[in-house]
Structures are given as structure tokens and as C-alpha cells.
Amino acid sequence: MVYEFDWSSIPGALPILWDGMAVSLEITLIAIVVGIVWGTLLAMMRLSSIKPLSLFAAGYVNLFRAVPLVMVLLWFFLIVPRFIADLFGLPPNTDLRLASAMIGFALFESAYYSEIIRAGIQSVPKGQMAACQALGMTYGQAMRLVILPQAFRNMVPLLLTQAIILFQDTSLVYVSALADFFGSAYKVGDRDGRLVELLLFAGLVYFVLCFAASMLVKHLQKKYQPA
Amino acid sequence: MIQISHVSKNYGSFDVLKDCSTTVSKGEVIVVCGPSGSGKSTLIKCVNGLEPFQSGEIIVNGTSVGDPKTNLSKLRAHVGMVFQNFELFPHMSITQNLAIAQVKVLGRQQDEAIDKGLKLLDRVGLKAHAHKFPGQLSGGQQQRVAIARALAMDPICMLFDEPTSALDPEMVNEVLDVMTELAQEGMTMMCVTHEMGFAKRVANRVIFMDHGRIVEDDSKEAFFANPRSERAQQFLAKILHH
Numbered sequence: 001m002v003y004e005f006d007w008s009s010i011p012g013a014l015p016i017l018w019d020g021m022a023v024s025l026e027i028t029l030i031a032i033v034v035g036i037v038w039g040t041l042l043a044m045m046r047l048s049s050i051k052p053l054s055l056f057a058a059g060y061v062n063l064f065r066a067v068p069l070v071m072v073l074l075w076f077f078l079i080v081p082r083f084i085a086d087l088f089g090l091p092p093n094t095d096l097r098l099a100s101a102m103i104g105f106a107l108f109e110s111a112y113y114s115e116i117i118r119a120g121i122q123s124v125p126k127g128q129m130a131a132c133q134a135l136g137m138t139y140g141q142a143m144r145l146v147i148l149p150q151a152f153r154n155m156v157p158l159l160l161t162q163a164i165i166l167f168q169d170t171s172l173v174y175v176s177a178l179a180d181f182f183g184s185a186y187k188v189g190d191r192d193g194r195l196v197e198l199l200l201f202a203g204l205v206y207f208v209l210c211f212a213a214s215m216l217v218k219h220l221q222k223k224y225q226p227a
Numbered sequence: 228m229i230q231i232s233h234v235s236k237n238y239g240s241f242d243v244l245k246d247c248s249t250t251v252s253k254g255e256v257i258v259v260c261g262p263s264g265s266g267k268s269t270l271i272k273c274v275n276g277l278e279p280f281q282s283g284e285i286i287v288n289g290t291s292v293g294d295p296k297t298n299l300s301k302l303r304a305h306v307g308m309v310f311q312n313f314e315l316f317p318h319m320s321i322t323q324n325l326a327i328a329q330v331k332v333l334g335r336q337q338d339e340a341i342d343k344g345l346k347l348l349d350r351v352g353l354k355a356h357a358h359k360f361p362g363q364l365s366g367g368q369q370q371r372v373a374i375a376r377a378l379a380m381d382p383i384c385m386l387f388d389e390p391t392s393a394l395d396p397e398m399v400n401e402v403l404d405v406m407t408e409l410a411q412e413g414m415t416m417m418c419v420t421h422e423m424g425f426a427k428r429v430a431n432r433v434i435f436m437d438h439g440r441i442v443e444d445d446s447k448e449a450f451f452a453n454p455r456s457e458r459a460q461q462f463l464a465k466i467l468h469h
Contacts, residue, residue, distance in 0.1 A: 125314075131314035134377075136302075136328060
């Protein structure tokens with residue numbers, strides 16, 4: 001017997017799915033912001049001539065790049081809520097799943113961002129740092145005013161591409177039973193016995209968003225490509 | 228002004244500088260020349276501490292460059308340097324390039340810094356380009372901006388590291404003219420360059436280096452008329468031939 005598609009449960013589920021999308025986007029945004037800030041610090045540590053700093057950053061990056069994201073999310077799901085609750089004296093039933101998912105994500109993605117940013121910093125000619133120093137700037141001033149602005153300009157396409165991957169990766173938070181977009185679609189499908197339709201629909205939404213975003217990145221890349 | 232005494236530097240077992248000593252007095256113009264790989268660029272970069280050295284001492288205006296207690300940033304703020312590849316900041320306009328270190332390093336007001344920058348830009352003949360970005364200027368123009376940027380810091384001396392080597396031939400003179408003018412105004416200068424015409428015109432002394440050693444350190448008259456070492460004779464014969 002041929003499977004008969006029944007899409008009727010989707011319209012009614014749209015508000016739930018929309019809330020789920022909001023959660024996915026929220027996690028993506030926080031992870032991007034923290035990932036870029038913490039990733040920049042990691043990249044600078046990695047390139048630093050101070051051995052303990054560069055070893056720490058190298059260890060951090062290698063650790064997070066060598067374990068699956070799902071596992072990191074589960075660790076954080078199991079450990080962080082209790083830790084935060086203890087730290088702030090919150091009642092044990094406070095829902096910290098979103099917070100721990102965000103922290104897990106941000107720390108994981110920082111490892112990837114730091115590698116992109118490290119390459120970006122290294123793409124700025126060495127003479128620029130020498131010129132800054134010759135003008136009397138400190139290392140920090142040179143980084144902040146001259147090196148990082150150029151590095152970020154060079155790596156905008158890569159950062160955006162990584163953001164798209166990150167958005168897709170947020171679907172993995174379903175392991176912590178968090179109602180992100182994917183998790184919501186799964187729940188609705190399960191409830192209505194229409195899992196196939198809901199997952200196809202969710203897949204279509206992911207595809208449309210990510211494909212449109214990567215087209216945009218390509219367009220930007222062409223437009224701002226250095227001559 | 229600059230005293231270099233017994234400076235040596237090595238990368239592992241390779242000696243880049245071997246026991247180099249010389250002095251540059253206030254108002255003197257010194258040209259440093261020699262074949263590539265002779266250590267002349269390294270020597271000039273040791274003067275403002277961009278390159279560390281293992282032994283010997285360099286004193287600039289009473290401050291020891293190699294001393295770990297020296298605040299190198301403070302020293303460098305008053306030692307101008309011009310690089311082979313200009314090293315203007317490509318993400319800033321010419322005006323910003325001229326002002327940024329004045330504001331961030333010397334603590335000048337933005338208006339004052341821009342004013343000073345524009346005056347110096349006028350002096351190198353590029354006032355009309357103030358609003359442009361480095362990528363829109365020719366190599367010679369960029370190098371003149373780089374000189375103006377260094378001068379904006381009111382340097383006590385200027386270091387030039389092959390300032391014309393990356394330029395198309397027709398742009399060399401516009402940069403040398405600015406440097407000549409600067410020399411005639413009494414700026415203390417140390418220039419690594421192959422431009423022997425410039426050396427003949429404005430240098431007080433010429434230093435010739437080979438394999439990390441200072442082989443000749445003589446008045447320009449003596450150097451050009453009668454180089455003592457065979458290596459310098461060969462070098463001059465090759466370079467002055469054309």
C-alpha cells in the first residue's frame with residue numbers, strides 16, 4: 001500500500017513551530033556572538049608567544065573539535081543545570097535547559113570560530129603589525145585598531161557560512177528535549193501520528209532558509225571581493 | 228643619537244649580524260647598503276627593537292633598546308620608520324592613517340592630529356588625496372603618505388628600510404625627493420637603500436655590509452672614491468655600472 005500524505009496537521013501547528021524557530025534562532029544568535037568573541041580571544045591566545053596561553057587554546061580547540069556536538073550538548077544538559085542552580089541558589093526545578101544548551105553550543109562553536117579567526121589574523125601581512133609597533137602602538141592597540149578589523153573583513157564569508165552550519169546544528173538540542181524548531185516539529189508529528197509530513201516540512205524550511213542564506217553569502221562575496 | 232655597539236644576532240646557527248658597531252650623530256644621514264642577505268634590513272630593525280638581538284647594545288637618544296625594562300612602545304613613538312611595502316592601513320582613509328597613531332599613542336586631540344597630518348600631507352604634495360584610501364594611490368604616493376605618517380609623530384630620527392625597492396622606476400624619484408628634502412632640513416636619518424645617487428647627494432656616511440658584518444663605515448667621499456674592501460669595490464662596480 002502506498003503511503004498517503006496528510007498535511008492537514010501542519011497549519012494548526014504553525015504557532016508551535018514558530019515558537020520553536022524562535023528558540024533555534026535565539027540559540028544560533030547567542031552562539032554566534034559568544035563564538036566570535038571567545039573565538040577571537042582563543043585565536044589570539046593560540047597565536048601568542050606566551051606558551052601556556054597558546055597551549056591552553058590549542059588544547060581547547062582540539063578537544064572540542066574531536067568530540068561530537070551531541071555529546072557536548074548532553075554533557076551540558078546533565079552537568080550545567082545543576083551547577084548553575086547551585087551557583088545562584090535557584091530552586092532545583094528551575095528550567096535551565098535553554099541556558100545550558102546555549103552555553104554548550106557557544107563553547108563548542110568557539111573552537112570552530114577560533115580556527116577561522118586565526119586564519120583571518122594570519123591573512124593580514126606581517127608588516128602591518130610591524131608598522132603599528134613602529135608607530136608606538138602596543139600589541140593590544142595594533143590588534144584592535146589595525147589587525148582585527150582587516151582580519152574580520154577578510155573572513156566575513158567564512159563566518160557567515162559557519163553561522164549557517166551552526167543554525168543547522170541547533171537541531172541537535174532535541175537531545176535535551178528542548179522545543180527548538182526541529183524538536184517542535186518532531187513533537188507535533190509524534191502527537192498527530194504524522195511524523196513523516198512534519199519532518200519533511202521541517203526539512204524544507206531548513207533547506208529554504210539555509211540555501212537562501214548561502215546564496216546571499218555568495219552574492220556578498222562577489223560584491224566585496226578584494227580586487 | 229644612535230649608538231650601535233657590538234651587536235650580534237643569530238637564527239640558530241646562522242649569524243645574521245656579527246659584531247656590528249657604528250654611531251649616528253644628530254642631523255647625520257647614513258646610507259646602509261650591501262648585497263641582499265647582508266643583514267642591513269635586520270640591523271635597521273634592531274634600532275627600534277622590531278628585531279631582537281642576542282648580544283651588544285643599541286642606545287637611541289639615551290635609551291637602551293635591548294634592555295627588557297625599556298618601554299619599547301614609548302621609544303618607537305619617536306623613532307619614525309618607513310617600510311619597503313609602505314604598510315599603510317588599507318581599511319583607513321589617508322587622513323585616518325595620518326591621525327590614528329597621533330591620537331592613540333601620543334594622546335593628541337583628533338582635530339589637532341588631522342590638522343598636523345594634513346599639513347604633512349601637503350608637504351609631500353598629496354593634499355588632494357586626503358579622503359582617499361591607500362589602495363587608490365600609486366606606490367610612490369603611498370610611500371610619501373607613509374613618510375608623512377611617520378613625520379606626524381615628531382620623530383627624533385627616521386629609519387628607512389629600502390623605501391624605493393618596491394616601486395616602479397618612474398616613482399622612485401618622487402620618494403627620493405621627499406627624503407632629500409628631509410635630509411637637507413637636518414633630520415637624522417638611517418636609510419637602507421641601493422639608490423647610490425641619493426647616497427652621493429645627501430649622505431654624510433655610507434655603511435657597507437656583507438654577511439652580517441659592517442665592512443665599511445666611511446664618509447661618502449671616501450666610500451665612492453676609494454672603497455677599501457674588495458667586496459665593496461665589486462658591489463659598487465656592479466651597481467654603478469648602469
